Amino acid sequence: MIFLPLIGNRVLIFEIDDIKKLREVGIVGVLSGTLPKAPQQNVFSGVPLQLSIYEVLWLIDNGHAKLIDSKAYHKMLMEGSTPQQINEGNKVRLAGPSNSHYVITPNTSPNKLDLDMNSFEVSRDEYLMRQPILHENFAKKYNAFSKLRSMGHYLMPGLRFGGTFVSYPGDPLRFHSHLIVKCVKPDEEVNLIDLVTGGRLATAVKKAWVLVSEEPTRDDSIDAYSIEWAGFG
Numbered sequence: 001m002i003f004l005p006l007i008g009n010r011v012l013i014f015e016i017d018d019i020k021k022l023r024e025v026g027i028v029g030v031l032s033g034t035l036p037k038a039p040q041q042n043v044f045s046g047v048p049l050q051l052s053i054y055e056v057l058w059l060i061d062n063g064h065a066k067l068i069d070s071k072a073y074h075k076m077l078m079e080g081s082t083p084q085q086i087n088e089g090n091k092v093r094l095a096g097p098s099n100s101h102y103v104i105t106p107n108t109s110p111n112k113l114d115l116d117m118n119s120f121e122v123s124r125d126e127y128l129m130r131q132p133i134l135h136e137n138f139a140k141k142y143n144a145f146s147k148l149r150s151m152g153h154y155l156m157p158g159l160r161f162g163g164t165f166v167s168y169p170g171d172p173l174r175f176h177s178h179l180i181v182k183c184v185k186p187d188e189e190v191n192l193i194d195l196v197t198g199g200r201l202a203t204a205v206k207k208a209w210v211l212v213s214e215e216p217t218r219d220d221s222i223d224a225y226s227i228e229w230a231g232f233g
Helices: 016-024 053-061 070-080 083-099 124-130 138-150 192-204
Strands: 002-007 010-013 030-033 046-051 065-069 154-157 165-168 179-183 208-214 222-227
Touching: 002 016, 002 053, 002 070, 010 016, 016 046, 046 053, 053 065, 053 124, 053 138, 065 070, 138 154, 138 165, 138 179, 138 208, 138 222, 179 192, 192 208, 192 222
Parallel strands: 002 065, 179 208
Antiparallel strands: 002 010, 010 046, 030 046, 154 165, 165 179, 208 222
16 A cells, blocks of 8 residues: 655655556556755756646546545654653754764664554545645546546656657657547537647647546446548658
């Protein structure tokens, strides 16, 4: 079970082991932190890993993870620490690099190791209530995300390509994306200009443009139509 720390209305993962576990179940997220040795660039990012609302809900619905109230959990840890331990930690931090060869051994008593994380669990409904705005097509987009993920697709945000998601056939560290996925309503009219520009853009970056909508006659089903620009690129 992976515990997802909820900070405000966002899920931010700082533990490398948890990030590895997420990739094992097909959830990639987006690194949103700076690198300590190169803080003034934004080409390469580091922890924390931020998860989208679709990724969080998919993890919960499929039993891979639980949401944890990070503020309440860390407040409990602080209250469980003695003033002496807090002062020692502050002294080392204020001392700076000159005393970097000193370390503080954490308290490994059973009452620290056997903390019940479940007591800080945040429900799915409470998580949704913390979100400032949910798009009117949110449920349809999540249904599409869930269906594509169940088919083995790795999904990342597709805004830079004009889509809802970008789909990879495997881990994005090993594969290039093949599909630009755009979620539409079942009865939505697609402008011909959008159809042409979407198809040309996708073909130019060696992908297929896929329109995905719910199938109203079948529960939890989707219809998908791929568009490629022949003889181009």
